[in-house]
Amino acid sequence: MSRVLILNPADDVAVALEDLAAGSNPRGLTTPVRDDVAAGHKVARHAIADGAIVRKYGQVIGRARAAIPAGSHVHTHNLAMADDSRDAEVGVDARPVHIQPGATFEGYVRADGRVGTRNYIGVLTSVNCSATVARRIADSFRPEDHPGIDGVVAFTHQGGCGGASMSSDVTLLQRTLAGYARHPNFAGILVVGLGCEANQIPDFMAREGLQAGPFLRAMTIQEAGGTSRAIEQGQAIVREMIAEAAEAKRQTVSAEHLTVGLQCGGSDGWSGVTANPALGAAVDRLVASGGSAMLSETPEIWGAEHLLLRRAVSQGVADRLNARLDWWRDYAERHQMELNNNPSPGNLKGGLTTILEKSLGAVAKSGSTPLNDVIGYAEPLTTKGLSFMDSPGYDPCSATGQIASGANLIVFTTGRGSVFGAKPAPSIKVASNAKLASWMDEDMDIDASPVLTGASLTEVGDLIFARILAVASGEPSKS
Template sequence: MSRVLVLNSVDDVAIALDDISVGETPDGLVAAARAEVATGHKIARRAIAPGGVVRRYGQVIGRAKVDIAVGDHVHVHNLAMAEDGREAEVGVDAVPPTPLDGATFMGIVRPDGRVGTRNYIGVLTSVNCSATVARRIADAFPDNSLPAGVDGVVAFTHQGGCGGSSLSTDVELLQRTLAGYARHPNFHSILIVGLGCEANQIPDWLAKSGLETGAELRSLTIQEAGGTAKAIEAGTAIVRGLVEEASKIERQPVSAAHLTVGLQCGGSDGWSGVTANPALGKAVDLLVAHGGSAMLSETPEIWGAEHLLLRRAASQGVADRLNARLDWWRVYAERHQMELNNNPSPGNLKGGLTTILEKSLGAVAKSGSTPLNDVIGYAEPLATKGLSFMDSPGYDPCSATGQIASGANLIVFTTGRGSVFGAKPAPSIKVASNAKLASWMDEDMDIDASPVLTGTSLEEVGREIFEAMLAVASGQPSKSEALGIGDNEFVPWAVGAYL
């Protein structure tokens, strides 16, 4: 069996399937390796002159800094960012999938028709000042004390809500995020805890968001309750009643069309774009064909691969909205003296990824092949079925927080270096890109996508991921849930200044 993988016949590099030593000539190469090449890293298939483009996936991933000879290790020492190969004819690849039916899961149908995959009680905070009270209220209800059918009582705390103008971008984003959580179908009910004098006044953001307090949306402030201890006592009494009501909820079979999946990747490696991400893309195609929805996010991590999404845009308006978000990020990065075309993180680099182009091309593969039907702002309510793009930073907890606020009732997270991510109230399924990770961190990984490298088709692994989506949506705990992860990943996007 070949020890290198060529992803596209036009590629200038192959990917090492195992560690290659100097002087070895693996099948698939015409010359011996001129350097040590670790598994997942790139080795040159042809000579490339300085300034010449370098391709992987059939796409440009950079330009040669110096002469690259056949057999050279291709990485940060000889490969630089490029701006080539990103032309796009809008909508030419926007082909709707053939509709499918029959896939179901055991969901939780709320009285207004929303469908959840979990049954939590949420304790939201309007401001950082109420964080301790909210956590003490949630801590009064450990998971092992809850009745069957109630998945947990979780406090969602943050660093915002004051310290700036009540009309600032940060407050608006926070209010939008909190409102998304308040109406999320994975919550039976919500208690909002405030201090009382914060910029983020509870009545104001509820009214702005079209929300009203009632039996399943309660609120209190520490100042009105009479202080910390009295607020904890009052909040605990409220949640005790909400837990009793939540225990009466039963699951029932519903169509897979009620699934909305947030797509995430983190700690990527050279195999992420070969195994886990494209396999997740196959699962997304199945979900969309069954009438479900998926959200791709992390705008800085589609940089350099946006042309693939523009070719799938369902309309010129969708393409214009995506380009507008990319333009915003370009200005934002310049204002903060950063570059969007920076190299990937240290872990990504060690795993074999060299440029943001290479990383982005692999990341976009998570979205499958169906049309891009909408582009929405951070934490804006999802309004369109099928595949959408939600604008967000590339920081996973922040991005996933926005996806959940937009309506994701399930997260699928691919990783090559390893991740322990979880994000209540949405269960998180993690997909490993390589066999070593799947074995070494088996208590964290739900699915091993590495069989793609040994003959299993992407379609087969994609089907496995899709079936895992249905099982976890039906109540089967994911690995991160079984470990109790997900209480600390609520990270609303903060972009403004504090005054």
């Protein structure tokens, strides 16, 4: 007999554990299924009246567009958004964390005391005009020729000029570049500019409090005398950095030095059931070990923000989160958009229907510990434990901000199959279902689907936490 999963006794829907054929009688339902329902999609547990609230995870995910008979497929054709107010008593679920030291990893201890999980040389660009030179410099160094480092990587972008020197886009770019320049996964940084751009390197470094030195160097193409000379000069600087960086050795350090960026992409109906809450269990282990985690993608917590507000450690933290949500609502209205347009075609095909449903699953990545801080995009993370960083609901952009804020490792859950990877922070992939874990095994690090066959979220969370420590210690992730 085919089966369904009921996540909360108060739920109006069950989730199909496998494809259900119309007329079948799956265990867990009191009536036959009226429609074909794909695995990961929702089926009505009972009759739902037109306009009635519909719940999953014990939380509101929408309203019925029309009367929904028991056993019906519940999806975009009969489920709409619901803007009902959600209980957001600030701090009522914030519980003190009992720190349990003992977890360790092998990391690179930098001169300022911060700890890296990798040992890269980075080539940053102050402006789009220097992108080719930066890539040529980095590409001339093959990792296999320099075993003491993880590689030389260029980071390019499309900004830095064509605007006022202190416009919001330039200052945001400067903050992001400064976060990479300070990142502990780099043993050395070379900043390459053209020379006449709005984002002048000396001004940028002064504004961000960056001090030039042996491991933070800068140059411009115009001062070097052109493209080929700039490439040669950059190569010489990087060779000097490699010679020093190759001497660095990993040391045993506490897991308190880990800052993990939490990401999900290509989500499906299982993401909020298996991979995301299992990652949440791993985050609880990390925070209890003294470490830090960052949740992001502000448009993708809309509809579940009340769960975070209930865990806020102060009214100030709650106010900062609400301020960012208000900004995104205003932004969407100005551009004649709606935040509920967020679920992608892949999300919809995988069984997710509304942003409320997607957000409830996404927030599960954050575990259950208190929300200690809310920071802007790429702002330095200064608070231990769980924090929220404002960002768009777009994985590469969000992860870039998290890395600039100090994440030295990324954990990324997926149900449809994302192939995202990140340097300098290694990215661990967690598959929400067994089919994905097997079909895209060259990309997936962990299979969270055993949650559906008897494993507890704690057990799978422990596996994720163990992989976090292993990858932080130098074990390659699949990406």
